[in-house]
Amino acid sequence: MAATYERLDYGSADGSRWGGASTDAIAFYGATPATQMGVSTNVVLGLVSTGGGVTTWGLDTSSNLLQILNAVSTMANRLVSTGLFRNLE
Numbered sequence: 850m851a852a853t854y855e856r857l858d859y860g861s862a863d864g865s866r867w868g869g870a871s872t873d874a875i876a877f878y879g880a881t882p883a884t885q886m887g888v889s890t891n892v893v894l895g896l897v898s899t900g901g902g903v904t905t906w907g908l909d910t911s912s913n914l915l916q917i918l919n920a921v922s923t924m925a926n927r928l929v930s931t932g933l934f935r936n937l938e
Contacts, residue, residue: 880932
């Protein structure tokens with residue numbers, strides 16, 4: 850028996866858009882619908898001098914790493930809560 854699928858759009862050549870505004874709630878795989886999340890992505894990466902006139906990209910302080918980890922954790926939690934990621938714990 851051939852698989853049958855239901856379309857969630859009408860086949861526009863330009864694609865489809867789900868949620869026309871950040872206040873529209875959407876979800877996937879039976880999760881609770883949620884509105885668009887805002888996250889601060891202003892994580893500071895600075896230039897770190899390694900001596901001898903060599904400059905490389907790096908983190909200025911350990912708090913920069915914590916900012917990155919917090920941003921990634923926040924985004925991952927939201928992807929789990931909307932159903933796009935599955936929590937493997």
